[in-house]
Amino acid sequence: MVEDVNKDLKDRYCKFVSKIPTFKDKQAKLGHWEDAIKSFNLYSVKNCSQKLDIIGKIVEGSEFGFRSFYKKYFTNFLFLKDFLLARIILIGEKISGTISNNRITKYEHARALEFIKKKGLLFEYLEFIKSFGIKSEMQTIRYFYYLKNLNDVLEKQQIKGKLNFLEIGAGAGGFSLFCFKKISVFRYVIVDLPEMLGYAAYQILKYRPDLSVVYPDEFNEGLFGKENKPTVYFLLPKQIEYLPENFFNVILNFTSFSEMAPEEIIRYFSYIYKIGKQGAIFYNVNRVKQLSKKEEDGVIINNPLLFPYGNNDEILSFGTDEFHYATRTGIGVIPTMTISRIARIKSNN
Ligand SMILES: C[S@@+](CC[C@H](N)C(=O)[O-])C[C@H]1O[C@@H](n2cnc3c(N)ncnc32)[C@H](O)[C@@H]1O
Known part of the structure; x- marks a missing residue:
């Protein structure tokens, strides 16, 4: 948890974040970071802990950030839900001879779980992410x-x-x-x-x-x-x-x-x-x-x-x-x- 991190490290990070606007290359196409910050009105937040709280939510809510799982070091069995979904979809596809085109996040995760299982890596993967205390998803x-x-x-x-x-x-x-x-x-x-x-x-x-x-x-x-x-x-x-x-x-x-x-x-x-x-x-x-x-x-x-x-x-x-x-x-x-x-x-x- 970021709250437990040494204060100097957190302060350095907050200092860096507040300088981000000055690093901007006017020519470059920007990502959604800046908009996300604006929508939380981060520049008016002076307190570093508050800033970190807000940024934590922005990062976890983004498509690239990890989502924490509250019980670090325990296998996150939430993956099973999407894994079962993958099995159901595959059986349905076999019976109907078609392929689903559902692109929702859950479905992509289900497909990815099926993929990693076929590679014989499912349990090694689950063990690996367990140590991070994060949820399994397509990106992970x-x-x-x-x-x-x-x-x-x-x-x-x-x-x-x-x-x-x-x-x-x-x-x-x-x-x-x-x-x-x-x-x-x-x-x-x-x-x-x-x-x-x-x-x-x-x-x-x-x-x-x-x-x-x-x-x-x-x-x-x-x-x-x-x-x-x-x-x-x-x-x-x-x-x-x-x-x-x-x-x-x-x-x-x-x-x-x-x-x-x-x-x-x-x-x-x-x-x-x-x-x-x-x-x-x-x-x-x-x-x-x-x-x-x-x-x-x-x-x-x-x-x-x-x-x-x-x-x-x-x-x-x-x-x-x-x-x-x-x-x-x-x-x-x-x-x-x-x-x-x-x-x-x-x-x-
Ligand atoms: C689609 S994301 C991929 C992120 C990550 N590599 C992944 O696979 O999840 C594209 C990344 O390229 C970065 N990017 C875009 N233009 C860039 C540039 N000119 N120089 C360096 N990175 C850039 C974006 O900020 C973003 O981090």
Whole structure:
């Protein structure tokens, strides 16, 4: 619970949150963080505990935040309800020879539970989320599935030791929390829009107050890489340019390039090949997305098959994302094409 967190840490977080408006890049398209804050009138709240209360509700109410389960360390049997729903739906589909196109949250969760069960990972997954004291939902299963894939690759490729991770567009930081639990991560750098960093930093404060954190205005190029304990960095999109070359072991992007303007994707790719170590793992899952643009500019479509990957990458897996198709398919619903790619990058291309 965030109430139990050390006061200095909470004060630092509150200071960071109050600076978010000053970090704003006027050009960037903003998420819903700012609106959510406005609707709770957060800027007029001076008291840090009150601020944290409000932010906690915003994060838990958002599509990316974890939802706490009040009995930490007990298996949350609430998952059974949706699991039974999945069985009923599947039996119904078998009998009728059709597929339901219900996209409500509960249904997506049910499908995801079925997916993870088929992978033989249901009980390992439930055990895993138990230690966080969170409810099972589609997003937590999705993160767990990505985590399994990543961990398998790291083991197979024998990438170990104190690892440096970079995640571009991390939502509320759920995947970073999962990685810290399973993998020996030492530095985890999150690069995101300022409003979204507020979400991620809140969840790190709540679930891993033992980790060191560095907020955007505390970032010091000279000190980076000299930390003596596991550290999470929260950096703004433009700060990626201050990260050292040939440094990161793992680079991640989940459904976040899809949302960016093509120039932004190209910019990130040029940095990835500079700051990623030779042979670093670059794992991304992204979908085809049409960006809304002014009519005179024509239509811009982000296509993950056409991202500017390096020619010398060693591709470990490249294809449609199994999880997406298992959870999003329905009658007359063709899921948006979503591509999962894991590669070892070679910088001299
Ligand atoms: C659909 S969410 C995905 C969040 C998370 N990766 C997940 O899979 O749940 C897209 C993320 O990309 C971030 N994003 C959008 N534009 C960005 C940019 N220019 N630079 C970095 N992150 C960006 C959003 O703020 C958000 O965190």
